[in-house]
Amino acid sequence: MERPHWAPESIDVERPSVARMYDYYLGGSHNFAADRAAAQAMIAAVPEAPLMAQANRAFLRRAVQFLVESGIRQFLDIGSGIPTVGNVHEIAQRLAPESKVAYVDVDPVAVAHSREILVGNDRTVILHEDLRNPERILHDPQLRKLLDFDQPVAVMIVAVLHFVPDADDPAAILAALRDSLAPGSCLVLSQASDDGRSDDERRDADEIYQRTDNPLNIRSRAALTAFFDGFELVEPGVVWVPQWRPESPDDADDAERAVFMGGVGRLGG
Numbered sequence: 659m660e661r662p663h664w665a666p667e668s669i670d671v672e673r674p675s676v677a678r679m680y681d682y683y684l685g686g687s688h689n690f691a692a693d694r695a696a697a698q699a700m701i702a703a704v705p706e707a708p709l710m711a712q713a714n715r716a717f718l719r720r721a722v723q724f725l726v727e728s729g730i731r732q733f734l735d736i737g738s739g740i741p742t743v744g745n746v747h748e749i750a751q752r753l754a755p756e757s758k759v760a761y762v763d764v765d766p767v768a769v770a771h772s773r774e775i776l777v778g779n780d781r782t783v784i785l786h787e788d789l790r791n792p793e794r795i796l797h798d799p800q801l802r803k804l805l806d807f808d809q810p811v812a813v814m815i816v817a818v819l820h821f822v823p824d825a826d827d828p829a830a831i832l833a834a835l836r837d838s839l840a841p842g843s844c845l846v847l848s849q850a851s852d853d854g855r856s857d858d859e860r861r862d863a864d865e866i867y868q869r870t871d872n873p874l875n876i877r878s879r880a881a882l883t884a885f886f887d888g889f890e891l892v893e894p895g896v897v898w899v900p901q902w903r904p905e906s907p908d909d910a911d912d913a914e915r916a917v918f919m920g921g922v923g924r925l926g927g
């Protein structure tokens with residue numbers, strides 16, 4: 659098979675990747691047959707999968723707009739994904755051109771493609787790192803050169819934490835990130851939640867993601883709220899993502915079908 663220029667030699671194209679499955683849900687073209695087969699199996703089991711991805715992206719867009727309007731000019735987007743329409747730097751720099759965005763992803767395709775689209779944008783950087791190594795991310799020289807941690811930073815961990823099992827202690831990862839932040843910094847989180855899902859649907863989704871390197875860890879609203887420890891939740895708190903400051907009330911209809919819950923917290927000081 660011919661390897662497209664955005665696919666590094668190191669990747670196994672026969673093994674589905676969660677980044678490339680998500681790209682497929684969003685209608686992107688950075689995916690292979692194995693990714694499409696797994697994503698289609700997921701859609702057969704959970705027909706809302708593409709809607710979930712779109713609702714999550716819309717949440718990310720509204721959250722970045724809210725943060726820029728609140729004065730935030732620095733973003734650390736961890737698990738940023740394969741670039742698609744409406745990436746954080748595009749949203750933030752359109753509203754405030756001086757905004758700086760550091761992207762981090764563990765997936766080589768996400769990193770290679772991000773690097774490509776960020777050429778020439780000196781207020782962005784992309785790191786190939788794992789969220790589970792927060793100290794490595796925080797001490798990365800490129801990151802430190804771009805972001806000033808004496809000023810507020812918005813840490814975005816959007817549609818990623820369900821790939822981090824409790825055994826990897828997500829609360830400790832979040833605490834390490836939080837403790838490096840200045841007052842006024844923010845945390846944006848979303849992840850898959852199981853409120854309202856049938857056991858069958860949950861089992862099907864689990865089985866499909868077992869084929870990837872990232873099995874799913876679906877969590878309750880209470881667990882997600884606890885991840886904001888040390889932050890003050892911005893209204894309306896942790897909700898189904900379409901309910902988070904919707905542009906029109908109709909957008910929040912059937913919100914639980916989006917499967918993702920999310921929220922934004924602010925660090926007082």
Ligand SMILES: C[S@@+](CC[C@H](N)C(=O)[O-])C[C@H]1O[C@@H](n2cnc3c(N)ncnc32)[C@H](O)[C@@H]1O
Pocket residue numbers: 676677680714715718736737738739740762763764765768787788789790815816817818821822872
């Ligand atoms: C569902 S996508 C979400 C992309 C983007 N944040 C969004 O909301 O549209 C999840 C991304 O998280 C990345 N990811 C999963 N586990 C990770 C980890 N431990 N560290 C860094 N990135 C991770 C995947 O490679 C993928 O690109």
